Amino acid sequence: MKNIKYLTRFLLIFILSNLSLIAKSQITERTNRVINLPDIPGYKTLKCDFHMHTVFSDGHVWPSFRVNEAIRDGLDVISLTEHIDYEGFPEVIARNYNQSYDIAVEAAKNKNLMIIKGLEISPRVPPYHNNALFIKDANILPSDYMKNWKKKFIMKDTITHEQLLAPFLEAKKQDAFVFYNHPGYSWWDKKDTAIFTTFHKELLERKILKGVEVVNSGVYNILAHRLAMKYNLTMVCNTDEHYDNSPRYAKTHRPMTLVFAKEKTAESLKEAMLAGRTALYFDDYLVARQLEADAFFKAAIQVSTERQLRNGEPILNIKLFNNSDIPFKIQASADFDIERYPFGQVTLPAHDTTTITLKAIWKYPESTPLRMKVLNLITSPDEVYQTVFNLSAAEIKK
Numbered sequence: 541m542k543n544i545k546y547l548t549r550f551l552l553i554f555i556l557s558n559l560s561l562i563a564k565s566q567i568t569e570r571t572n573r574v575i576n577l578p579d580i581p582g583y584k585t586l587k588c589d590f591h592m593h594t595v596f597s598d599g600h601v602w603p604s605f606r607v608n609e610a611i612r613d614g615l616d617v618i619s620l621t622e623h624i625d626y627e628g629f630p631e632v633i634a635r636n637y638n639q640s641y642d643i644a645v646e647a648a649k650n651k652n653l654m655i656i657k658g659l660e661i662s663p664r665v666p667p668y669h670n671n672a673l674f675i676k677d678a679n680i681l682p683s684d685y686m687k688n689w690k691k692k693f694i695m696k697d698t699i700t701h702e703q704l705l706a707p708f709l710e711a712k713k714q715d716a717f718v719f720y721n722h723p724g725y726s727w728w729d730k731k732d733t734a735i736f737t738t739f740h741k742e743l744l745e746r747k748i749l750k751g752v753e754v755v756n757s758g759v760y761n762i763l764a765h766r767l768a769m770k771y772n773l774t775m776v777c778n779t780d781e782h783y784d785n786s787p788r789y790a791k792t793h794r795p796m797t798l799v800f801a802k803e804k805t806a807e808s809l810k811e812a813m814l815a816g817r818t819a820l821y822f823d824d825y826l827v828a829r830q831l832e833a834d835a836f837f838k839a840a841i842q843v844s845t846e847r848q849l850r851n852g853e854p855i856l857n858i859k860l861f862n863n864s865d866i867p868f869k870i871q872a873s874a875d876f877d878i879e880r881y882p883f884g885q886v887t888l889p890a891h892d893t894t895t896i897t898l899k900a901i902w903k904y905p906e907s908t909p910l911r912m913k914v915l916n917l918i919t920s921p922d923e924v925y926q927t928v929f930n931l932s933a934a935e936i937k938k
Contacts, residue, residue, distance in 0.1 A: 574613035580835035588617040591778030596640040598812040599782045603640040604647035619658035625683040630690040637678035640752035662709045666739040672716040678788035681707040697754035719751030723764045758795045765921045795822035827918045833925040840864040847933040856898040869915040907932045
């Protein structure tokens with residue numbers, strides 16, 4: 541009986557390991573995607589996903605699959621954030637919350653993908669689910685609030701505040717970056733309407749909580765966005781993927797956090813996240829604070845102008861070249877009439893030039909403003925990015 545048990549365990553490990561090889565061959569059949577997003581002055585734009593799972597908690601893929609998937613999707617950085625309070629395959633995989641990271645690091649060698657060690661602390665009572673990044677040892681974070689974590693999630697009948705706080709104190713000791721995952725009302729043990737509870741405020745006061753997940757699995761969370769603005773939390777956007785993500789994002793790119801770092805190192809990445817230099821890229825939307833939104837948009841859009849006489853009518857052609865993958869939806873206004881586009885609404889396609897024509901400029905000024913709202917560049921829950929280009933013109937063209 542004992543031999544049969546060990547044989548079964550060996551076969552299951554063999555199957556799980558080889559699933560990643562099969563998946564890798566399937567992934568490489570698809571062309572690796574290159575996501576073209578500009579760097580901003582002084583910083584590199586790193587494409588990141590800080591929330592995903594493998595068979596080492598409640599996911600259904602091997603860690604090396606996550607590595608190859610990220611490379612296929614054009615990412616620079618990932619973190620495998622296994623639950624420290626749940627095991628999906630305890631009969632196969634011994635409890636070791638560092639192992640998925642170790643496997644991923646080995647799989648990512650010489651592939652230009654950075655792996656950040658992370659985990660998820662996930663009680664179903666406040667402070668709910670939180671990720672901790674840049675940890676040193678996942679195995680020493682306690683989860684004493686759990687009664688049964690093997691293929692089930694059963695918390696103890698009586699849980700103390702100290703038990704719930706303990707993993708966060710250890711995360712702080714390891715100098716981790718902690719962010720609040722997918723804030724919402726649909727919690728199993730929700731008893732009130734508080735999203736940012738007294739427990740979260742305590743984590744904030746203890747300088748443990750640093751960020752909040754504003755986009756999870758491609759879904760924008762306005763409540764989380766409001767929390768980010770109110771408490772000055774770094775915003776992140778992640779897949780929280782448990783399976784192969786390609787069916788979910790077959791018609792778009794995977795959601796990702798853009799981190800504006802001085803260089804592609806773990807130290808620079810962490811510095812940027814602590815400083816809040818992030819943007820959230822999902823579907824054709826970008827969410828960022830005003831400073832990062834302004835730097836990114838002006839790095840993405842190149843503007844040139846040209847005077848022209850068209851059948852005797854003096855006009856000003858404004859050429860807007862978008863050198864990013866994001867088709868920006870703008871609403872423009874000017875001191876002169878805008879031709880062709882009602883209310884100045886036009887989409888600037890990715891990697892293409894769009895011309896906006898100002899009509900009947902009988903007397904050319906030294907410069908003229910082009911005011912712009914970017915409808916898919918969100919700077920707060922209630923506002924989109926706005927800017928003004930002060931345009932000058934070259935000599936008139938006949």
